[in-house]
Amino acid sequence: MTKTRPVIPYKELAKKQSCFRPGSTLCVGCMESIAFQDIGRATDNGVKTIYSMGTFCGEVSTLFWPHVIAWGRGDQEPERFEDSFSIIHNVFESAPTVAEGIRDTADLLFDLGALKKPIQVIANSGDGGALVIGLRSLLHTIARRTRITIVVLINEFFANTGFQYAVTATPHSETSTTPAGDWIHGNSAEPINHIGLALMAGAGFVAQVSPAFPKDFTEACEKALACSETAVLFIPSPCIAGWKFEEGRTIELAKLAAESGIFPLFIKEKGKEGRVRPASSNPQNRTALLRFLAAQQRFNHLVREEKEGSLVILPGREQEVREIENWTDRNIKSLSRLAEWNF
Numbered sequence: 283m284t285k286t287r288p289v290i291p292y293k294e295l296a297k298k299q300s301c302f303r304p305g306s307t308l309c310v311g312c313m314e315s316i317a318f319q320d321i322g323r324a325t326d327n328g329v330k331t332i333y334s335m336g337t338f339c340g341e342v343s344t345l346f347w348p349h350v351i352a353w354g355r356g357d358q359e360p361e362r363f364e365d366s367f368s369i370i371h372n373v374f375e376s377a378p379t380v381a382e383g384i385r386d387t388a389d390l391l392f393d394l395g396a397l398k399k400p401i402q403v404i405a406n407s408g409d410g411g412a413l414v415i416g417l418r419s420l421l422h423t424i425a426r427r428t429r430i431t432i433v434v435l436i437n438e439f440f441a442n443t444g445f446q447y448a449v450t451a452t453p454h455s456e457t458s459t460t461p462a463g464d465w466i467h468g469n470s471a472e473p474i475n476h477i478g479l480a481l482m483a484g485a486g487f488v489a490q491v492s493p494a495f496p497k498d499f500t501e502a503c504e505k506a507l508a509c510s511e512t513a514v515l516f517i518p519s520p521c522i523a524g525w526k527f528e529e530g531r532t533i534e535l536a537k538l539a540a541e542s543g544i545f546p547l548f549i550k551e552k553g554k555e556g557r558v559r560p561a562s563s564n565p566q567n568r569t570a571l572l573r574f575l576a577a578q579q580r581f582n583h584l585v586r587e588e589k590e591g592s593l594v595i596l597p598g599r600e601q602e603v604r605e606i607e608n609w610t611d612r613n614i615k616s617l618s619r620l621a622e623w624n625f
């Protein structure tokens with residue numbers, strides 16, 4: 283069960299020392315850098331952090347020895363063990379498995395008296411690594427109730443290798459392997475239910491949160507780090523290079539993704555009723571969805587934003603937009619049922 287602790291207000295969290303540092307080569311406007319900053323601050327809680335990273339944009343752009351090392355707490359190695367931060371990289375699918383090994387080793391050393399203070403362990407992957415290549419290792423780590431926090435950044439692609447389709451892709455979005463043309467209108471599949479999978483595998487805490495909603499994000503990070511079983515944080519991450527939106531709209535896109543029902547906010551602790559936002563579909567969701575689609579070139583074959591700000595569904599593409607709307611309605615309903623389910 284998850285231990286309950288008071289939530290630090292976001293303005294307090296913002297004053298903490300992050301373990302994510304300047305110097306990364308992430309695209310300007312990438313949500314991953316904002317997420318890293320906030321997760322890094324949440325780990326400044328008096329417990330040593332060990333961070334396991336699989337291969338994804340967030341890894342190759344921040345941890346490319348010896349040229350790019352954008353991790354570490356403070357300018358100097360912290361004097362206190364509990365403030366220190368360590369990072370280890372492994373291949374796409376292995377971040378949770380490596381984290382599990384770290385957890386087991388630390389627990390053993392602690393039991394033997396060789397390690398005097400607790401540590402917190404985080405595994406971080408992209409959606410391609412965690413939910414496609416590494417889905418099996420992710421689910422097995424959760425099923426073993428490993429006491430780690432798993433962070434999955436979702437940008438709906440294999441961005442690192444050329445923006446190929448990933449199993450999280452929004453219906454009818456264009457990817458390099460599901461192009462939009464006269465005969466094919468982007469990705470024809472519905473996304474995997476990643477939240478349902480994590481809950482069914484036995485996670486003690488599951489959340490889908492965004493730095494665009496700092497209060498929910500802070501609460502989810504705190505609860506995940508305090509969880510005595512596996513905690514999973516899914517973080518939808520607007521990708522400026524793949525979603526193709528104007529610079530400066532990252533947070534706006536993250537808000538629209540939640541409000542439209544594409545990536546609703548979700549927080550659930552095992553044994554307690556969870557919560558979903560938005561809780562049901564309504565006309566505001568529809569407007570948010572059209573704004574979400576129109577702001578990105580990957581949906582330019584469906585909806586466009588006219589110069590004066592009006593949104594236009596392209597002639598002949600009404601059916602595809604209706605299918606996305608229907609899917610978001612079902613997504614909200616399915617997450618609401620999962621939130622209510624007492625398991």
Ligand code: SF4
Pocket residue numbers: 307308309311312313314339340343437441442520521522523524
């Ligand atoms: S390709 Fe996308 S996910 Fe990767 S660094 Fe650029 S914006 Fe971020």
